[in-house]
Amino acid sequence: MDLALTELQQEIDASVRKVCAQFPDSYWHDCDERARFPEEFYAAMAAAGWLGITMPQELGGAGLGVTEAAIMMHAVSSSGGAQAAASSIHINLFGPHAIVVHGTPEQKKRWLEPLIKGDEKACFGVTEPDAGLDTTSITTFARKVNGGYRVSGRKMWTSTAQEAHKILLLTRTTSKADSRRPTEGMTLFYSDLDRKKIEVKRIKKLGRNAVDSNATFIDDYFVPDADRIGEEGKGFHYLLDSLNPERILVGIEAIGIGRDALSRAAKICARACGVRSPNREESRHPTSIGRELDLPGVGLLDVHARRVPLRPRPALRRGSERGQVPVGSRRLRCSDARRAHPWWHGLCP
Numbered sequence: 001m002d003l004a005l006t007e008l009q010q011e012i013d014a015s016v017r018k019v020c021a022q023f024p025d026s027y028w029h030d031c032d033e034r035a036r037f038p039e040e041f042y043a044a045m046a047a048a049g050w051l052g053i054t055m056p057q058e059l060g061g062a063g064l065g066v067t068e069a070a071i072m073m074h075a076v077s078s079s080g081g082a083q084a085a086a087s088s089i090h091i092n093l094f095g096p097h098a099i100v101v102h103g104t105p106e107q108k109k110r111w112l113e114p115l116i117k118g119d120e121k122a123c124f125g126v127t128e129p130d131a132g133l134d135t136t137s138i139t140t141f142a143r144k145v146n147g148g149y150r151v152s153g154r155k156m157w158t159s160t161a162q163e164a165h166k167i168l169l170l171t172r173t174t175s176k177a178d179s180r181r182p183t184e185g186m187t188l189f190y191s192d193l194d195r196k197k198i199e200v201k202r203i204k205k206l207g208r209n210a211v212d213s214n215a216t217f218i219d220d221y222f223v224p225d226a227d228r229i230g231e232e233g234k235g236f237h238y239l240l241d242s243l244n245p246e247r248i249l250v251g252i253e254a255i256g257i258g259r260d261a262l263s264r265a266a267k268i269c270a271r272a273c274g275v276r277s278p279n280r281e282e283s284r285h286p287t288s289i290g291r292e293l294d295l296p297g298v299g300l301l302d303v304h305a306r307r308v309p310l311r312p313r314p315a316l317r318r319g320s321e322r323g324q325v326p327v328g329s330r331r332l333r334c335s336d337a338r339r340a341h342p343w344w345h346g347l348c349p
């Protein structure tokens with residue numbers, strides 16, 4: 001299987017890295033320490049057009065797919081900003097995909113254009129205190145009234161709700177007990193997140209503080225009919241168009257962060273040891289960190305599994321002049337790690 005990046009994909013990787021390079025470690029440190037949203041980074045990514053990579057071309061997006069989005073987020077997460085950088089823009093890529101697929105032309109124009117330009121931010125209101133992975137057990141209810149719905153319920157872990165202008169909101173319009181199937185009876189909305197009427201309470205957490213996590217309290221909040229996506233009762237199925245590709249991004253972002261950590265560790269080790277060439281490093285320090293690091297192998301396996309081509313040329317070889325390159329093995333030697341790591345092929349800075 002040829003997993004080499006195409007010219008376009010390499011260009012995406014290089015261009016995204018160019019934007020990320022404007023934001024040094026000190027920037028991310030400051031954002032995290034002050035729990036401040038990385039507004040400048042967000043604006044720079046919007047200005048360069050990256051917030052619309054998966055959005056329709058006729059609305060100003062690039063109309064590209066999950067592979068290109070994964071390459072973009074791999075570049076973002078491995079460029080120093082780690083989870084903070086990734087989470088600040090992550091939702092833009094596939095969060096609104098239910099709108100791309102099921103929205104009316106008027107809704108797409110009204111909602112997607114501001115997201116692509118970076119004029120509006122969206123958050124994702126799915127998880128609830130008593131319904132995490134068991135999404136069909138959500139109880140947030142949208143009661144039909146004249147011209148719209150009255151929504152009441154609680155959402156949990158709503159990322160960026162302190163910043164977002166809009167919320168993609170999964171509700172029940174028929175209780176689970178009264179629905180023919182658990183996945184029926186749910187309705188999806190995309191509406192204003194009016195913090196004067198919806199209480200958004202920040203959750204304290206240990207990391208990724210530049211991007212807020214929240215408990216969201218919705219009480220008798222009016223949502224107009226015009227903000228409903230598709231038909232009533234089919235919201236769960238629409239949501240899958242967002243959730244499925246979104247999971248690929250979550251995985252690849254973690255791989256990017258791991259690669260960044262690995263590269264930094266290797267550089268620190270090389271500096272500390274006064275290593276000039278890979279061969280010397282390995283021969284002088286047989287127990288060096290590279291022996292313990294298996295991440296590139298895991299990453300590549302993940303990429304293989306999902307057929308998201310992220311590996312640049314030249315290909316990882318099975319067997320080499322200096323011993324095993326155990327594709328599929330969870331232990332790679334330092335030299336193997338280098339071979340698998342994009343940095344050592346000059347793709348990364």
Ligand SMILES: Cc1cc2nc3c(=O)[nH]c(=O)nc-3n(C[C@H](O)[C@H](O)[C@H](O)COP(=O)(O)OP(=O)(O)OC[C@H]3O[C@@H](n4cnc5c(N)ncnc54)[C@H](O)[C@@H]3O)c2cc1C
Nearest residue numbers: 123124125126127128131132133134156157158159160213
């Ligand atoms: C930092 C952060 C940001 C987030 N951002 C958002 C966001 O923006 N919007 C949003 O909607 N959500 C968000 N989430 C929520 C995230 O999607 C949920 O954490 C996830 O859906 C899992 O739900 P849960 O934490 O309640 O875990 P649970 O559903 O309680 O699951 C916990 C564990 O139990 C296992 N488990 C659960 N039920 C069963 C069962 N019946 N049988 C066997 N095993 C089971 C699961 O596999 C899992 O390993 C965020 C979470 C975090 C931590």
